[in-house]
Amino acid sequence: MPFSATGGLGDVLGSLPAALAATGKADVRVVLPLYEALSNEWRRQLKEETVFYVPLSWRHQYCGVYSLVKDGVTYYFLDNEYYFKRSALYGFFDDGERYAFFCMAVLEMMEKLQFYPDVLHAHDWQAALSVVYLNCLYRCRPGYENIRTVFTIHNIEYQGKYDFSILGDVFSLGENEHTLMENDGCINLMKAAIECADRVSTVSPRYAEEILTAEYAHGLESTLCRNRGKLSGILNGIDYVYYDPQHDKGIAKTFTARSLHNKAQNKLALQKETGLPQREDVPMLAVISRLASHKGLDLIADCICRIVEENDVQLVVLGKGEARYEFFFSDLQHRFPDKVRALITYDRDLSKRIYAATDIFLMPSRSEPCGLSQMIASRYGAIPVVRETGGLYDSIKPYWIEGTTMHGNGFTFAGYSGEELRERTQAAIAVWRDPNARKALLTKIMKTDFSWGTSAKRYLELYATL
Numbered sequence: 001m002p003f004s005a006t007g008g009l010g011d012v013l014g015s016l017p018a019a020l021a022a023t024g025k026a027d028v029r030v031v032l033p034l035y036e037a038l039s040n041e042w043r044r045q046l047k048e049e050t051v052f053y054v055p056l057s058w059r060h061q062y063c064g065v066y067s068l069v070k071d072g073v074t075y076y077f078l079d080n081e082y083y084f085k086r087s088a089l090y091g092f093f094d095d096g097e098r099y100a101f102f103c104m105a106v107l108e109m110m111e112k113l114q115f116y117p118d119v120l121h122a123h124d125w126q127a128a129l130s131v132v133y134l135n136c137l138y139r140c141r142p143g144y145e146n147i148r149t150v151f152t153i154h155n156i157e158y159q160g161k162y163d164f165s166i167l168g169d170v171f172s173l174g175e176n177e178h179t180l181m182e183n184d185g186c187i188n189l190m191k192a193a194i195e196c197a198d199r200v201s202t203v204s205p206r207y208a209e210e211i212l213t214a215e216y217a218h219g220l221e222s223t224l225c226r227n228r229g230k231l232s233g234i235l236n237g238i239d240y241v242y243y244d245p246q247h248d249k250g251i252a253k254t255f256t257a258r259s260l261h262n263k264a265q266n267k268l269a270l271q272k273e274t275g276l277p278q279r280e281d282v283p284m285l286a287v288i289s290r291l292a293s294h295k296g297l298d299l300i301a302d303c304i305c306r307i308v309e310e311n312d313v314q315l316v317v318l319g320k321g322e323a324r325y326e327f328f329f330s331d332l333q334h335r336f337p338d339k340v341r342a343l344i345t346y347d348r349d350l351s352k353r354i355y356a357a358t359d360i361f362l363m364p365s366r367s368e369p370c371g372l373s374q375m376i377a378s379r380y381g382a383i384p385v386v387r388e389t390g391g392l393y394d395s396i397k398p399y400w401i402e403g404t405t406m407h408g409n410g411f412t413f414a415g416y417s418g419e420e421l422r423e424r425t426q427a428a429i430a431v432w433r434d435p436n437a438r439k440a441l442l443t444k445i446m447k448t449d450f451s452w453g454t455s456a457k458r459y460l461e462l463y464a465t466l
């Protein structure tokens, strides 16, 4: 963000580097491919740094380096149109080769720019090979000896798995690296980075524990258990400037915890925009998510019909994904035309209007490394209903009243069951309907700190241990 992004990783790399730079304690530089998605507005600001050729097995590939400084961070864009001038960021038959090129280019670039960082921090499988190449191919060259590495797992489901036949031809590695690269009989880039990195982190403390187990690790549990001494979890933050209900120009009416009555204007505006009956007094539920099972969509499908049928509520769904869920929600809209809107698309601006409008936000993920939507929803004054997993567990604590003390900042449940989701959603609706309880809870929710400040400090501490 804001150059090219498809999901949460894009959000994190759009805000963590600036937060690190803002501490004044680090010179932060981000390297990314020069994707086709980069708009002309940004392209015009690029400065040409250098050009060189990247050795990748028998290949000899052009690499242009362009830079841009934003919010105290230097961004380097690596240009090669054969690899990156494509209709999407990833999802191509040759992704293995594309990211091998990228990782090798990152290491080459250090020498060409004479900039050897103290810490190389690689994110997810696409960047995993940079850590591997540093250890296996570059370590003995002058300048590279002291670089330390952190590898961050944003989602362990995507590991970068390939057949061994391309170990030499595409990945430029040999039999010496066979054991390092191997998991379950195939090349596994994430596994190799976990082995090579000095520290491995993931995006919430809870997920760092979960991925030590077979239930969550997608086959990497033994690798992680073996490396658990270097594993930690640091909760993500969100961009408090981009997500700011007090100054957001993209929403109908700005508001704060002290002017919650203004939030209702956003609901009326969204109802108008989507053709739902315009009513302030009806609680609006929302789901903003990739429509995939592991986001808990099956739980929603299990119980949402009953919730909509039995309650005076509205439901807005935004997202695309698996066809069966797209059909499910479109069908639900047909059945309840006055209550349900299924917006089968990915639209950042629209998502902010929904966050601002909605009263209750549903996020019952099966697994969730961190999750940002529950934080964004909270910032925009929506009560989160979440399943207790990963970052959802770390960021949202159960609401309950003990005498005059209020605990928690949302509604949570542990089992993977539609019935529990339904029951907690009913409880959230009940609190929303009680004006005093609603005000007290929303004030607390909106004041919960999900900014990057604390987490950026944690990353600096992690770097310092190296």
Ligand code: GLC
Binding pocket: 007, 008, 009, 012, 154, 155, 203, 236, 368, 369, 370, 371, 372, 391
């Ligand atoms: C991935 C995870 C998500 C996390 C994001 C940023 O998209 O699935 O839980 O919030 O990365 O770290």
